[in-house]
Amino acid sequence: MSLDLTATSVFVALFLFVTWLGFVAAHWRKADLNVLHEWGLGGRRFGTVVTWFLLGGDLYTAYTFIAVPALVFGKGAMGFFAVPYTILIYPILYIVFPRLWRVAHARGHVTAADFVRDRFGSRLLALAFALTGIVATMPYIALQIVGMEVVIGALGFPAGGFVGHLPLIISFVILAAFTYTSGLRAPALIAVVKDTLIFITVFAALVIIPAKLGGYGAIFSSVPEEKLLLPPPSGDSFGSYSAYATLALGSAFALFLYPHAMTGILSSSSGNVIRRNAAFLAAYSFILGLIALLGYMAIAAGVDKEPAFAAGFAQYGPNFAVPALFLASFPSWFVGIAFAAIAIGALVPAAIMSIACANLFTRNLYKEFYRPDCSDADEARMAKIVSLVVKIGAVVFILAIPQSYAIQLQLLGGIWIIQLLPPILLGLYTIRFNAMALFAGWVAGTAVGTAMAATQGFTSSVFPLQALGVTIPGYAALYSVLVNFLVAFALAPIFDRIGRTAGSPAR
Amino acid sequence: MPGGKKKSRLLRHWPRLLFLIPFAAMLWVSSYNRTAPELGGIPFFYWYQLAWILAGAGLVLIVYWIESKITHTTEEAQEEAEPSGVPGDIL
Numbered sequence: 001m002s003l004d005l006t007a008t009s010v011f012v013a014l015f016l017f018v019t020w021l022g023f024v025a026a027h028w029r030k031a032d033l034n035v036l037h038e039w040g041l042g043g044r045r046f047g048t049v050v051t052w053f054l055l056g057g058d059l060y061t062a063y064t065f066i067a068v069p070a071l072v073f074g075k076g077a078m079g080f081f082a083v084p085y086t087i088l089i090y091p092i093l094y095i096v097f098p099r100l101w102r103v104a105h106a107r108g109h110v111t112a113a114d115f116v117r118d119r120f121g122s123r124l125l126a127l128a129f130a131l132t133g134i135v136a137t138m139p140y141i142a143l144q145i146v147g148m149e150v151v152i153g154a155l156g157f158p159a160g161g162f163v164g165h166l167p168l169i170i171s172f173v174i175l176a177a178f179t180y181t182s183g184l185r186a187p188a189l190i191a192v193v194k195d196t197l198i199f200i201t202v203f204a205a206l207v208i209i210p211a212k213l214g215g216y217g218a219i220f221s222s223v224p225e226e227k228l229l230l231p232p233p234s235g236d237s238f239g240s241y242s243a244y245a246t247l248a249l250g251s252a253f254a255l256f257l258y259p260h261a262m263t264g265i266l267s268s269s270s271g272n273v274i275r276r277n278a279a280f281l282a283a284y285s286f287i288l289g290l291i292a293l294l295g296y297m298a299i300a301a302g303v304d305k306e307p308a309f310a311a312g313f314a315q316y317g318p319n320f321a322v323p324a325l326f327l328a329s330f331p332s333w334f335v336g337i338a339f340a341a342i343a344i345g346a347l348v349p350a351a352i353m354s355i356a357c358a359n360l361f362t363r364n365l366y367k368e369f370y371r372p373d374c375s376d377a378d379e380a381r382m383a384k385i386v387s388l389v390v391k392i393g394a395v396v397f398i399l400a401i402p403q404s405y406a407i408q409l410q411l412l413g414g415i416w417i418i419q420l421l422p423p424i425l426l427g428l429y430t431i432r433f434n435a436m437a438l439f440a441g442w443v444a445g446t447a448v449g450t451a452m453a454a455t456q457g458f459t460s461s462v463f464p465l466q467a468l469g470v471t472i473p474g475y476a477a478l479y480s481v482l483v484n485f486l487v488a489f490a491l492a493p494i495f496d497r498i499g500r501t502a503g504s505p506a507r
Numbered sequence: 508m509p510g511g512k513k514k515s516r517l518l519r520h521w522p523r524l525l526f527l528i529p530f531a532a533m534l535w536v537s538s539y540n541r542t543a544p545e546l547g548g549i550p551f552f553y554w555y556q557l558a559w560i561l562a563g564a565g566l567v568l569i570v571y572w573i574e575s576k577i578t579h580t581t582e583e584a585q586e587e588a589e590p591s592g593v594p595g596d597i598l
Contacts, residue, residue, distance in 0.1 A: 077540075083556045084533035087563045091526035094567055217548025229552055230540050241536040248533060275571050282564030289557045 003156035010336025011155060011343070014197070015171070018190045018344050022178030025185040034377045037110055039183035039384065040359045041267040044105065048276050050188055051268040054352075055277060056284045057191030058264045059255065062147030062346035063140075065198070065291055070318035072295030076227025078240060080292055081247045086285035088252035094278035097256060098271030099428050105266075111356075112262050112420060113364040119427040122435035123368060128442050129420055130364035133259040134357050136413035140258070141353045141394040142406040144346040145172070149398075150316050151339040154323035165399055171343070172350075176391045179351045180384050184267055187351040194348050195284075197341035202287050205294060205338075209329050213300045219293075222300040237471040243462045250478035254418040259356035260349060291322075298325040350391070358387040408458040415449035415461060418477040422485050434499070437492035445484025452476035522573040529563045 029045060031038045046054060064082075071079030100115065109115045112133065117126035145168060152167045178186045213219050220228065233239030255261055268274055303309050303324040312320040326338045362383040367374055374382070398406060419442050426433045452463040453476055463476040532538070533556075542550040 077552060080553065080556065083560065087529055087533055087556075087559050090563060090567050091523075091529065094570065095523060095526070215548055217545075220548060220550055220553075228550060229542065230536065232537075232540070241540070244536050245534045249530075272575075275567075279564045279567035279571060282560050282567075285560045285564075286557065289560060293553065 006332035007336035008155050010333050011340045014340035018193055019174050021189050022186040025189040026182040028185050034380045036380045039380050040355050042184040045269050046267050047269050048273045051273050052277055052280050053191040054188045055264040057194050057348035058352045060284045061349040062342050063143040066147045066319050068292050069295035069322045072292045073298050073321040074318040077230045081244050083289045084248035085251045089255050090278045094275055097265050098274045101271050111360050111363055116423050120435035125435050125439050126364050130360045132416050133360045136417040137259050137353050137357050139406045139409035141350050142398045143410055144350040145398045148343050148346045150319050151342045172395050175347050176388050179387050187348045191348045194344040201338040201341045209297050219296055219300040223296050243473045246474035246478045250475035254414050257417045257420045260353040263356040294322050303328055354387045354390040357390045358383040361386045411461050415477040418481045419445040419484050421481055422488050434492040434495045436495045437488045440491050441484040441488030444487040445480045448483045449476050449480030519577050522570040525566050
């Protein structure tokens with residue numbers, strides 16, 4: 001593949017535009033960016049529209065846009081679980097998170113760890129939250145880079161070596177610089193551009209590609225029959241049905257526990273902003289569902305059999321399906337727009353994730369354990385520096401370590417992050433709950449979930465649970481968080497009694 | 508009067524029971540794992556779930572609308588100064 005000059009020019013021009021936007025964002029809704037909640041939460045002033053763009057840009061990432069159709073392209077119907085998943089997240093967002101917003105707003109919490117620290121008075125539990133959040137987010141940032149790498153490679157840049165990685169390194173230096181100066185304002189503003197480009201790309205794809213391929217009927221009839229539907233369960237197993245349902249349900253419960261989602265939620269200006277967005281964010285889900293279908297369009301177009309794309313598929317696997325489909329279907333200048341949409345789509349979540357990690361590190365590790373007396377300015381400065389370190393770490397991670405590790409770690413990340421659910425829910429809906437019992441639940445849930453993934457060689461998060469003579473394959477995150485809840489509830493009365501007899505005041 | 512408080516919260520939040528519908532629909536996988544009837548060439552499995560995205564969003568809007576109506580008409584004053592069991596007030 002040689003470098004596509006037209007596409008690359010459009011791509012670079014759009015990239016320069018958002019770079020400029022990222023730096024200008026520092027002056028948007030001007031405030032003192034040397035205070036953490038201004039730098040890291042945009043001053044908690046984002047209304048319904050900005051929050052819509054911010055959360056949309058944050059949750060529907062470049063990796064999603066590459067990986068979901070890649071999954072449908074490779075595995076068929078099972079990959080479509082992303083759709084019921086995004087349907088189920090919104091009732092959860094509507095019910096739970098305005099409540100959390102209210103507490104966080106009243107008490108000045110910047111992170112979920114701040115909330116449990118304050119709510120349960122437990123530094124140990126807050127530490128568990130901070131570490132889980134950071135560890136689960138790092139591979140997620142790394143995967144955004146994978147998304148960028150695929151489109152940069154598809155533009156025809158030479159793959160591999162220092163020169164091959166140069167465009168990626170340059171983009172991340174730019175990203176790091178404007179995140180440092182503008183904080184959460186930068187991705188919030190860039191998200192508007194990103195989503196506009198994504199919407200344009202998807203609508204164009206849905207008009208042009210099916211017309212070329214002879215309509216949806218022709219597209220679906222070219223999909224192999226075994227991919228079109230989930231294989232019905234047989235024998236004593238719930239088979240793919242329970243796997244599909246639990247993947248959707250578990251992912252939905254896990255999503256808003258991620259630090260970057262929490263940052264998006266806490267930066268909104270009111271609980272009603274969150275409630276309204278629980279309805280309006282569905283627009284992105286719909287786009288995601290349509291993007292998933294691009295996987296089938298790639299099958300129908302036969303891009304994997306075209307010699308021109310053989311090198312791309314060899315290098316990036318099924319992740320190359322959508323870029324190849326765009327290259328085969330669009331004129332060069334529009335390929336530039338579509339690829340820029342994906343690359344900028346990586347910048348937005350990567351920025352928010354690094355800010356969220358920086359918030360966690362600064363508030364809950366640095367300030368809590370190392371410099372309890374640090375000033376507001378020190379706190380903000382530290383967070384800015386950590387956001388740089390996090391991004392450098394993610395780039396090194398992806399360049400130095402095989403990509404499959406990042407994917408496996410992200411899979412584990414989902415299992416780890418869902419373990420934060422019991423303390424959040426019980427913190428919001430009970431008057432009091434024993435912190436040590438919650439900590440024990442977290443330990444048990446994390447251990448069981450990790451062990452379940454280990455039995456699958458860390459390649460699948462679906463664990464075949466054997467119970468009462470039947471096999472129920474299900475998402476390990478969901479099984480392990482049930483263990484977490486059970487342990488917490490079982491130990492709470494015991495720890496409460498120990499606490500009382502030890503003479504300490506009941507917390 | 509904790510009993511009264513509980514009752515008023517149930518009154519205000521009953522529309523949220525509607526959220527059980529998308530959960531039931533999406534988790535009952537065998538109800539939609541089929542190709543017929545097709546819609547514009549798209550098998551049932553796919554268009555049904557895509558349609559549920561819109562239905563789910565519609566449900567959230569309905570719940571939001573009813574809830575804000577209830578709070579505005581009957582409990583306007585109570586809502587803001589609500590001394591309920593919400594941790595924001597406990598902490």
